[in-house]
Amino acid sequence: MAATLKDVARLAGFSVTTVSRALNGHSDVSEETRKKIMEAAQALNYVPNRVAQQLVMGKSSAIGLYSLDRETFQNQFITLMISGLMDEATAHDLNLMLFATQRLQTAEEVVMQCRQRGLGGAVISGLRIDEDLIGHLPQMDFPIVLVDVPVHGPRATYVSVDNVLGARKAVEHLVSLGHRNIGLINGHSGAWVSHQRRLGYEQGMRDSGLAIKESYIFEGDFSKESGRRGAQHLLTVNPELTALFVASDLMAVGALEQLQAMGRGVPEDISVVGFDDQDFALHVSPPLTTIRQDMYVFGRLAARELIGMINDPGYTPRHVDLPCTLVQRGSSGPVRSKEVLR
Amino acid sequence: MAATLKDVARLAGFSVTTVSRALNGHSDVSEETRKKIMEAAQALNYVPNRVAQQLVMGKSSAIGLYSLDRETFQNQFITLMISGLMDEATAHDLNLMLFATQRLQTAEEVVMQCRQRGLGGAVISGLRIDEDLIGHLPQMDFPIVLVDVPVHGPRATYVSVDNVLGARKAVEHLVSLGHRNIGLINGHSGAWVSHQRRLGYEQGMRDSGLAIKESYIFEGDFSKESGRRGAQHLLTVNPELTALFVASDLMAVGALEQLQAMGRGVPEDISVVGFDDQDFALHVSPPLTTIRQDMYVFGRLAARELIGMINDPGYTPRHVDLPCTLVQRGSSGPVRSKEVLR
DNA sequence: CCCCTCATCCGAAACGTTTCGGATTCATTC
DNA sequence: GAATGAATCCGAAACGTTTCGGATGAGGGG
The missing domain is CATH 3.40.50.2300 (Response regulator)
Structure with a gap:
């Protein structure tokens, strides 16, 4: 069906070798014959067979x-x-x-x-x-x-991406809004990023002079349901929390729903920051503040x-x-004044 | 690097032909030599080169x-x-x-x-x-x-999927909830599915004895923003609408946001049904009733x-x-009693 | 006039398979 | 004992490229 080098050679009146060299731009073929060969190739709609090329050249495609x-x-x-x-x-x-x-x-x-x-x-x-x-x-x-x-x-x-930096940015953002009691809902420990994000969380807390409490940290599994459980657990054990950094958007959405079900307003009562910036982060309400990776x-x-x-x-x-950036949306806001004054 | 048929042949003490036929399960090779050849292939970690196979057999891979x-x-x-x-x-x-x-x-x-x-x-x-x-x-x-x-x-x-059927199911669902004034936010006309979904919408309306009004139909472009515009437009022109069928989830989310911004409760004041069942349909609030395609x-x-x-x-x-199914969630509900009574 | 160089071209081998057709061996049959 | 046939095996061609090493011929210098 498809034209081969041999066909082009026959039509142009040259050998297969010359045709190949002409088409590949080698130097030892005169301009005149190159032109003829080009025309023949054009006429036959020739395209090199990549499978054959690959076999002979050993070059991957x-x-x-x-x-x-x-x-x-x-x-x-x-x-x-x-x-x-x-x-x-x-x-x-x-x-x-x-x-x-x-x-x-x-x-x-x-x-x-x-x-x-x-x-x-x-x-x-x-x-x-x-x-x-x-x-x-x-x-x-x-x-x-x-x-x-x-x-x-x-x-x-x-x-x-620089997951440590990303997590630190999330914490710093929350701190800059006045939050002091910040919880973490992390992904499962089978993922490398979970360790990194935890590291970033801890760095961010320390750098802001905040203590790291083990009870502020919940290990989820990246599922929405685990985000829900995380929010439930953390806020029951630590009612003083005013912000959550959640290591994935999906878990963050779960947390969001759970918080709202518990009667906690986001961001009035509690702020939430996610990670990833998946498309749905923009569609939930409130839209999710999150760490964006491109x-x-x-x-x-x-x-x-x-x-x-x-x-x-x-x-x-x-x-x-890779750098990652904070995308500020509606799920994070200043800590309530009474909290600040206290 | 990788072992070739020739290597196996040499090690096993047979010709390349026989090795090929043995490995491919042809009949004209004795069980004994087949076993030897298998062992040699195993020892050399031989796997056939698909590129060569493809070239000679002309079979695509x-x-x-x-x-x-x-x-x-x-x-x-x-x-x-x-x-x-x-x-x-x-x-x-x-x-x-x-x-x-x-x-x-x-x-x-x-x-x-x-x-x-x-x-x-x-x-x-x-x-x-x-x-x-x-x-x-x-x-x-x-x-x-x-x-x-x-x-x-x-x-x-x-x-x-059967887009006509899907759209009809959406309309029938809304009708079964008591809705009579149902608008359509469609995708752009460059997509075949838009025509089909409109067809289904019209069939569903007619089969329920409802008139099709041109002013009830808005042509969007599948973007969230166009969903927003569609809701704004349709409800301004037709305040009597109590339900919207939106031809994609993304547009439906746009519509949702716009309706809420306009002070219309979903689903109390107005019901919304989407199409696709993308993952975020579950995460928005209220979660989107939609037509699911697998x-x-x-x-x-x-x-x-x-x-x-x-x-x-x-x-x-x-x-x-392919069949598609209605997934009923929170964005659709019975028409308000005053509407029914009216 | 011969040798050398340069430009241009080509034959044949190679890549790693599959398969056609034939070759060899050995037992079976007439 | 020769012919037949089955069971095994193998050489060589083919797939469509690229490339090595040479072949051919023209032109230039001695």
């Missing part, structure tokens, strides 16, 4: 993304990241191939699956820090970029590091913590 | 998905569909390759891009009905499945039809309208 079956609540997270990955990959003439992180495979299996398909490298998202796959990845000599899980190696790196540039950066490793065997991948 | 840059508000829509596509593709030993529907290309370009990469077919989502690409697609002799745009051909079909099975069905065409040249693709 795509990168892989492992994602999309756990943490399904992070829909928007993934979508935007994919957009970033795709834009960056396309700019380097690479395609994007998707895989489900189903039952977690071993590092060897992942790498083999990629190699088999001619992929140059892969981005892996949605891993828990306790999966032993992670330890084996760096020494696989295959370009890998992890999402939100720290890893270091000559052919491996990771991308993440998943699009996140994706682009992941792809950039990956492609760096693929194209240059000597490339040493860097890790940069 | 992946399908394409065009999506993801327009209508970015449909995040969850796409994520779930991708999950469905991927599960179905994986079950048929196919991979999924992603493409951005950037500047809209011609049908020829799309097909060439796929052929060049050895894809067996493609799913295309996010097209407007007025793109002329659509008319050319059916005669391309390349398996294509469109999303939410009707198309028919020996190698082309489309998937969609995007996961949507994706699976799309893949199934596509793969049917790919694997069997004689396969005639079918179109089935």
